[in-house]
Amino acid sequence: MAKTHVTMKVNGAEVEGLVEPRTLLVHFIRENLQMTGTHIGCETTHCGACTVDIDGMSVKSCTMFAVQAQGSDITTIEGMANADGTLSALQEGFRMMHGLQCGFCTPGMIMRAHRLLKENPSPSEQEIRMGISGNICRCTGYQNIVKAIQYAAAKINGVEFKEAAE
Amino acid sequence: MNDLTPTREQRSAALEGMGCKRKRVEDIRFTQGKGNYVDDVKLPGMLHGDFVRSPHPHARVKKIDDSEALKVPGVLAVITAETLKTVNLAWMPTLAGDVQMVLADGKVLFQNQEVAFVVATDRYAADDGINKVIVEYEPLPPLVDPFKSMDADAPVLREDLVGKTTGAHGPRKHHNHIFEWTVGDKELTDAAFKKAEVTIKEMISYHRTHPSPLETCQCVCSFDKIKGELTIYGTFQAPHVIRTVVSLIAKLPEQKIHVIAPDIGGGFGNKVGAYPGYICAAVASIVTGKPVKWVEDRIENLTATSFARDYHMTTEIAATKDGKVTGLRVHVLADHGAFDACADPSKWPAGFFNIVTGSYDFPTAHLAVDGVYTNKAPGGVAYRCSFRVTEAAYCIERAMDILAQKLNMDPAELRLKNFIKPEQFPYHSALGWEYDSGDYHTAMRKMMETTGYAALRKEQAEKRAAFKRGETREIMGLGVSFFTEIVGAGPSKNCDILGIAMFDSCEIRMHPTGAGIARMGTKSQGQGHETTWAQIIATEIGIPADNIMVEEGNTDTAPYGLGTYGSRSTPVAGAAIAMAARKIKAKAQMIAAYKLEVHEDDLEFDIDGFRVKGLPEKFMSMKDICWAAYNSVPPGMEPGLEAVSYYDPPNMTYPFGAYLCVMDIDVDTGVYKVRRFYALDDCGTRINPMIIEGQVHGGLTEAFAIAMGQEIRYDEVGNVVTGSFMDFFMPTAVETPHWETDFTVTPSPHHPIGAKGVGESPNVGGVPAFSNAVNDAFSFLGATHIQMPHDYWRNWKAAKDLGAVA
Numbered sequence: 001m002a003k004t005h006v007t008m009k010v011n012g013a014e015v016e017g018l019v020e021p022r023t024l025l026v027h028f029i030r031e032n033l034q035m036t037g038t039h040i041g042c043e044t045t046h047c048g049a050c051t052v053d054i055d056g057m058s059v060k061s062c063t064m065f066a067v068q069a070q071g072s073d074i075t076t077i078e079g080m081a082n083a084d085g086t087l088s089a090l091q092e093g094f095r096m097m098h099g100l101q102c103g104f105c106t107p108g109m110i111m112r113a114h115r116l117l118k119e120n121p122s123p124s125e126q127e128i129r130m131g132i133s134g135n136i137c138r139c140t141g142y143q144n145i146v147k148a149i150q151y152a153a154a155k156i157n158g159v160e161f162k163e164a165a166e
Numbered sequence: 167m168n169d170l171t172p173t174r175e176q177r178s179a180a181l182e183g184m185g186c187k188r189k190r191v192e193d194i195r196f197t198q199g200k201g202n203y204v205d206d207v208k209l210p211g212m213l214h215g216d217f218v219r220s221p222h223p224h225a226r227v228k229k230i231d232d233s234e235a236l237k238v239p240g241v242l243a244v245i246t247a248e249t250l251k252t253v254n255l256a257w258m259p260t261l262a263g264d265v266q267m268v269l270a271d272g273k274v275l276f277q278n279q280e281v282a283f284v285v286a287t288d289r290y291a292a293d294d295g296i297n298k299v300i301v302e303y304e305p306l307p308p309l310v311d312p313f314k315s316m317d318a319d320a321p322v323l324r325e326d327l328v329g330k331t332t333g334a335h336g337p338r339k340h341h342n343h344i345f346e347w348t349v350g351d352k353e354l355t356d357a358a359f360k361k362a363e364v365t366i367k368e369m370i371s372y373h374r375t376h377p378s379p380l381e382t383c384q385c386v387c388s389f390d391k392i393k394g395e396l397t398i399y400g401t402f403q404a405p406h407v408i409r410t411v412v413s414l415i416a417k418l419p420e421q422k423i424h425v426i427a428p429d430i431g432g433g434f435g436n437k438v439g440a441y442p443g444y445i446c447a448a449v450a451s452i453v454t455g456k457p458v459k460w461v462e463d464r465i466e467n468l469t470a471t472s473f474a475r476d477y478h479m480t481t482e483i484a485a486t487k488d489g490k491v492t493g494l495r496v497h498v499l500a501d502h503g504a505f506d507a508c509a510d511p512s513k514w515p516a517g518f519f520n521i522v523t524g525s526y527d528f529p530t531a532h533l534a535v536d537g538v539y540t541n542k543a544p545g546g547v548a549y550r551c552s553f554r555v556t557e558a559a560y561c562i563e564r565a566m567d568i569l570a571q572k573l574n575m576d577p578a579e580l581r582l583k584n585f586i587k588p589e590q591f592p593y594h595s596a597l598g599w600e601y602d603s604g605d606y607h608t609a610m611r612k613m614m615e616t617t618g619y620a621a622l623r624k625e626q627a628e629k630r631a632a633f634k635r636g637e638t639r640e641i642m643g644l645g646v647s648f649f650t651e652i653v654g655a656g657p658s659k660n661c662d663i664l665g666i667a668m669f670d671s672c673e674i675r676m677h678p679t680g681a682g683i684a685r686m687g688t689k690s691q692g693q694g695h696e697t698t699w700a701q702i703i704a705t706e707i708g709i710p711a712d713n714i715m716v717e718e719g720n721t722d723t724a725p726y727g728l729g730t731y732g733s734r735s736t737p738v739a740g741a742a743i744a745m746a747a748r749k750i751k752a753k754a755q756m757i758a759a760y761k762l763e764v765h766e767d768d769l770e771f772d773i774d775g776f777r778v779k780g781l782p783e784k785f786m787s788m789k790d791i792c793w794a795a796y797n798s799v800p801p802g803m804e805p806g807l808e809a810v811s812y813y814d815p816p817n818m819t820y821p822f823g824a825y826l827c828v829m830d831i832d833v834d835t836g837v838y839k840v841r842r843f844y845a846l847d848d849c850g851t852r853i854n855p856m857i858i859e860g861q862v863h864g865g866l867t868e869a870f871a872i873a874m875g876q877e878i879r880y881d882e883v884g885n886v887v888t889g890s891f892m893d894f895f896m897p898t899a900v901e902t903p904h905w906e907t908d909f910t911v912t913p914s915p916h917h918p919i920g921a922k923g924v925g926e927s928p929n930v931g932g933v934p935a936f937s938n939a940v941n942d943a944f945s946f947l948g949a950t951h952i953q954m955p956h957d958y959w960r961n962w963k964a965a966k967d968l969g970a971v972a
Contacts, residue, residue, distance in 0.1 A: 001239075001290075020290065027289075036206035037199015039431070041380045042464040046891035049380055077199030091197035095189055098860045102692025103196030104380045104431030110197065129899040136891070138380045138432045139692045141863030142899040 006070050010035070011079030019066040025059075026050045028066035029076060037077035037107045041136070048135030051108035052076050058115040060134070077107035080114065089155040090114055090148070099148030101139030109135050113149045122153055177773045182712065183705030184919065187856035190697040191712075192690075201429040204384040207399045209457040212386065213242065215450050216292040217443070217466070218282040218299045220274035223310070223541040223884025224321065225303040227270050230282055235298040240291025243453055244299060245283040245446055247271040253452075255445055257326075258415055261438075261663060262515065263334025264344070264506035265326070266544055268442045273306070275323055275504030276543050277886050278469040283446040285458060308541040308884035309342065312478065312501035315538040316340040323504065323539045334506075335515040335537075344506045344537035349520045349597050355532035358493030362484030366568050368951045372557045372933075374476035374501070374542070374878040377549040378894065379691070381431025382467040387447040388457035395422040396448060402427040402719075403437040403689055404729025407663055409721045411440055414664070416448065427719035433691035434868070435547040438509040438731045441471050465889045472509070473542075473878050474549030476501040477519075477557040481565045489573050491584050494531040494596070496522055496561060502537050505544035509731070510553045511661040511668060517553025518652045518818075520597035524562035525606050525650045525822060526584040531596040541884045550868050550929040552653040552732040559649040563934030564941070564951065567646070571945055577646045577938070578619060582610055585648075592915075599652060601820045605912050609846055610648055613824035616908060617844045619644075622828060630946050639834050641947075641970075645827035645939025649931035653923040654737025654819040663728060669814045670739035671725035672746045674703065676807040678796040680789030681713040684746075687727010688739040689719045693925060694857045695735065699743055701853055702919065706747035707754065708774035708788040725810055733821070733923035736853065737914070742813035744918035749809035753795070757807075758786045760800040819914045819922035823847040825931045829939040833970045836962030838940070840870070840903035845931070848910045850922035861925045863905050869932025871897050873940075875957040895957070944968060 003018040010033060017032040029038050029052070038061060041049035045063040052061045053075040082088050090110050093099065100106040109132060116123065116131040123131060128146050137145060147163060154161035172180070182188045195201055232244035247269040250256040257265045270281040284295035307321045314320060322328065322341045331338055335345035359365060385400035396418055402408045405425040413420040430437065447460040462471065477498050484493035500516060502508065510517045516535040523531050548554065566584075570577040585606040586593045593601040613619070622644055629642045658667035671687040684699055700714035718724060727739060751771065758776040759766035762784055769776040775787035786794075795807035828842040845862055852858055875895035879888045888894045913920025933954075940956040941949060947968040952960070965971045 022290065030205075031288075034208075035199070036203075037201075039203070039381070040205065041382075041431075042891050044464060044890050044892065046896070047380060047464075081198055087194075087197060094197050095193040098190070098856050100190075100193060100196055101694065101860060101864060102380070102430065102432040103192065103201045104203065104692075106196050107199045133898040133900045136380065136896050136898060138378070138434070138868070138896075139864045140860060141867035141905060142902050143863050143905055144860060146899065 004067050006066055008069050008071060009073045011075055021065065021067055023066045024062055025064040025066045025069050026061040029061060035076055035078050039104055039107060041104065046136065048112060049105050049108040051111045051135060053111055053115055058112050077110060080110060089152040093148040093151035093155065097144045097147040097151050099140060099145040105135060105137045109137065109145060113152065117153055117156065121157060174773060181704040181708065181710050181774060183701050184851070184853050186701060186854065188697055188701055188711060188854055190694050192694060192696050203381055203429050203431055204386060204399050204401050205461050207386045207428065209386060209388055212457040212459055213285050213287060213454060214289040214292045215283050215285045215447050215458050215460045216289065216296055217280045218284065218296050218301065219278040220270065220281050221277065222274055222303050222305050223277045223308040224275060224306040226273045226306060227281065228302040228304055231300040232282065234300065235284060235295040238291065238295045238298055240287040241284060241295035243285040243450065244295065245269070245285065245450060250449060253449060255415065255449060258440060258445055260505060260507040262506040262508040262510060263512065266505035266507055268445045273325065276541050277884055278466065280442045280470065283450060285450045285454060310540060310880050310882060310884050312499050312538050312540050315342040315540055323541065342539045344502055344539060345515045347515045347535045348533065350532035351530055352532045354530040355493050355495055358530050359482065359484045359495065362492055363487045364485045364572060365482060366565065366572050367482040368565065368568050370479045370481050370561055370564050370951060371953050372475045372477045372479065372560050373954055374473050375549060375872050375876050376468050376473050376878050376894065377434035377436035377547065378468060379432030379434055379436050382462040382464060383437060383441055383443065383471050384461040385444050385447050386457055386459045387451040389448070389451040391455055395424065397424040397426070398448065399426045399428060400444060401430050401437045403433045403691060403731050405689055405719055405721050406687060406726045407729060408440060410664065410666065425721040427689050430689065430691040433731070434550045435474060435509065435731055436472060437691065438547055439472050439507055464891065468878065468894055469886045469889050470543050472507055472545035472547040473503065474546045475557060476546055479557065479561045481561050483565050483569050485569055489575050489580050489583050491526055491528055494523055494528045496533045498535040500535055500537045501540050501542065502546065503540055503542035503544040506537060507544035509547045511655055511663060513660065514553060517548065517555065519554040519558045521555055521599060521650065521652045522558040522562050523595050523597055524559065525586060525648050527586050527590065528596045533597060542880060548732055550865055551926045552651060552655065555651055556930045556933060559930045560934045560937065563647050563649065564937060567938050567941060568950060571950065576623065578610065578614055581646065581648050582607060600817060601650065602817050602914050602916055603912050604650065604820060604822055605910065606648065606822060609822065609824045609848055609910050612908065612910060613826055613844060613846050617826050619826065639832060641831050641833060641943045643829045643831065643939040643943025645829065645935040645937065645942060647825040647931050647935035647938060650820055650822045651733065651927055651930050652818045652820055653733035653926065654815055655732050655734050656818055657816060658814045666728065667814060668728045669812050670727040670734070670742050671810065671812045672739060672742040673725045673810040674746045674750055674808060676750060676792045676795065678793050680709060680792040682709060683715045683717060684743065685724045686716065686718045686739055687725055688730045688735045690730060693730065693735065693861070698854045698857055702740060702743045703747050706744055707751050725812070733926040736921045736923045737819040737917060738813055738815050740921050741815060741918045742811045745813055746809045746811035749811065750807055753807060754788060754791045756803065757791050757794050757799055761786055761794055761798065816916050819850065819917060821847065821849045821922040821924060821927050823927055823931045825935040827935040827939040829943060831940070831943050831961055833965035836958035836960065836965065838961060842906070843903050844906045844908065845928060846908040846910065847924060847927050848912050849924035849927065850911065850913045850917065851920035852909070852911065853921060858924050859907050862907050862928045865926060865928025866905050866932045867897060867902050869929045870903065870936060871895055873933045873936035873954055873956060875955045877955050
């Protein structure tokens with residue numbers, strides 16, 4: 001099948017590649033760019049394991065063609081740590097609050113939470129639950145994911161977070 | 167000593183040993199997208215394989231034409247049963263003693279069964295190839311209803327078994343019969359029922375569902391023709407078992423098979439068994455000489471790799487008028503689908519379902535299980551439970567509620583009246599188990615006090631009265647569940663897989679600088695083994711957990727183990743860790759005695775080293791002992807500090823718990839709201855409370871899903887109608903209730919650290935709590951038993967059938 005040349009910015013770096021028109025963005029990221037932090041859980045847009053941030057929106061990259069991302073600015077989990085290599089507030093929150101177990105949903109969950117906190121820097125528990133409802137986790141029961149996001153929100157807002165992981 | 171000398175508390179805390187809410191070491195890589203899952207494995211020249219699957223639930227395969235497929239750019243091979251026959255792999259053994267087609271051999275027996283394996287340069291080309299394989303089928307009548315499977319005129323499903331009157335577990339009564347398994351004293355039980363003042367009888371179904379971890383089943387197989395070695399990266403909960411199975415069926419020397427289970431994205435029982443994808447990828451690698459990856463998609467996962475449950479349990483209890491149980495009789499019809507691919511220990515065709523007497527002192531019981539074939543996907547696996555234990559717990563906990571209703575007794579009161587008493591442990595159950603320990607009354611009373619159970623019952627009575635007066639359309643249910651699990655399979659006297667005893671193992675090597683590595687026979691799929699195993703070692707030998715690296719999943723380096731499922735890791739491997747650590751400690755004591763110039767009996771272990779009794783200043787830290795082990799051991803002693811333990815547990819462990827679900831249901835819409843869910847778990851000694859609570863949250867969420875909607879459903883002609891996350895209920899953060907957790911601690915008397923295992927308890931105890939809540943809500947309207955799953959529609963239907971909705 002004929003291939004198309006695409007260029008986009010991923011985690012701040014200009015990247016390019018040759019893809020078939022049908023190549024899914026998630027496959028371009030995982031196979032061509034060899035960034036395997038973005039996961040595939042369902043391929044039907046239900047689970048959110050493939051969530052990345054595109055031009056300021058959370059996008060499930062299993063339901064977008066790579067060619068549709070031409071010229072866009074993408075952030076994946078690999079671009080989430082602080083510049084000095086330390087864990088960002090969200091990554092730290094997930095660890096401190098035990099917001100992950102198998103880790104498979106975690107990159108998508110963190111990417112979604114990242115955008116959620118940009119949209120709403122101090123979300124309530126209900127707003128967090130609704131805000132991550134496009135992302136499925138099979139391990140945690142979400143309770144500690146909610147806390148992880150609250151932890152990160154507090155840290156970003158410079159407020160002390162007190163609640164311990166249950 | 168001065169102010170800078172750490173206190174004993176500080177020294178102990180620095181270890182981050184048992185009881186510490188240690189943050190997980192795994193999370194550093196997982197939160198940065200640096201996990202290494204199977205689909206992340208890329209080998210040079212790697213090909214991709216994918217399946218042509220059957221659209222029919224039951225059909226003869228007349229012809230497979232791959233000529234057009236082979237013309238598709240990128241397609242290199244199409245493997246069929248005929249190809250596999252050349253290497254004698256068209257069929258494979260199942261863990262349950264049955265055989266299973268790897269690829270359709272003459273006929274297909276369930277929808278989405280694997281028919282051909284297309285191998286191509288990438289996954290897109292493989293998919294193109296699949297679309298060009300033309301398969302000619304002759305449809306046959308499908309058998310969907312397990313209750314019709316043994317009808318005289320039922321279609322013959324397994325033609326390979328025609329004429330075989332005996333299976334792996336004894337006589338077969340019918341061409342679609344797999345086994346009959348009976349336990350207990352039938353005569354005594356029948357007599358108890360004859361004498362009974364009160365009896366109940368109900369057919370309680372536990373519907374078919376699926377573990378559905380977020381990462382599907384997958385592998386990469388790479389055969390090196392020169393060395394004759396096969397390397398398999400796979401989503402394996404039991405990598406050593408896979409190595410042995412591959413060696414036995416592919417006739418490859420076991421030392422030339424390297425099985426690597428990297429990070430696994432959840433298992434929940436789905437990744438215990440061996441699936442056609444593994445065999446096909448291995449054969450494809452042998453055929454093409456290149457590594458071959460197989461990655462299941464979600465539809466394939468839900469419809470083809472092992473389902474769970476599908477138990478139909480006709481349950482009877484005999485009791486006295488005042489509520490003392492006198493007998494239990496259960497008959498199970500077990501739907502295994504097209505092949506019996508249960509992942510149970512070999513001698514247990516219905517797993518440990520004979521734990522069905524639960525937490526109650528039944529003087530006698532009898533159990534019979536009939537396994538049957540239907541035109542459905544093969545299985546079934548233990549979805550976050552020890553083998554068939556969740557089915558057993560659901561059966562007895564639902565039945566106890568039905569008995570309470572008949573006796574007009576409170577379900578909690580009935581349970582308290584019938585619990586095995588603390589002084590009865592070790593307790594021998596009527597169906598053959600020896601319960602190691604328990605204190606059920608304390609747990610139950612703590613649950614009732616903490617939740618304000620009496621007040622909730624009072625509120626319920628008021629709401630029922632208001633409902634009857636027409637003042638509200640909402641009904642309230644209290645779901646009580648008290649479960650006893652049986653986990654930690656298991657003792658070699660009664661547990662094996664393919665003849666291998668179900669021990670588990672740990673090898674610890676201490677390095678000169680006071681660091682070390684522990685290698686395990688288990689394999690974490692999210693349980694946090696890298697964190698908790700190091701905590702056990704930290705407490706046992708006094709080296710900080712941060713200094714211990716835990717490695718699992720590589721069969722070349724890890725000692726042989728039976729893997730992680732059935733909540734067996736802590737009861738079995740956790741014990742192996744403690745035993746290996748104690749061997750390290752014993753040698754360390756000899757080295758310390760030599761260095762401190764005392765007899766080893768004069769030493770006592772003190773947090774992180776050995777101290778001379780009565781001379782507190784004469785102390786040698788474990789860190790220093792590690793160094794000494796490599797340069798100045800006593801004369802005659804070998805240098806080094808390492809140990810291995812293979813632990814054969816003397817008994818299972820029996821975690822238990824008391825759960826309460828408070829639910830409100832709107833009868834006009836069937837919409838429910840879980841107002842409150844309280845879970846008290848007793849898993850014995852608690853290694854990492856943070857991880858335990860995470861496990862409980864996760865298990866409860868899975869229980870919630872199963873009880874309230876998660877079902878693999880077939881229509882009447884054998885189409886699976888719940889093949890994606892659109893139809894298969896997968897709760898999000900919005901639907902999932904808030905969980906309240908609590909605990910009591912009753913250590914296991916036979917386990918080296920008293921731990922019992924916890925990962926599966928919440929699934930086992932949770933499902934009956936939800937279902938009992940729904941049934942309790944409807945009971946005052948005349949319901950006795952409403953089958954799961956209790957989705958909105960079924961709740962509305964129940965209300966309508968009971969005349970509560972016009």
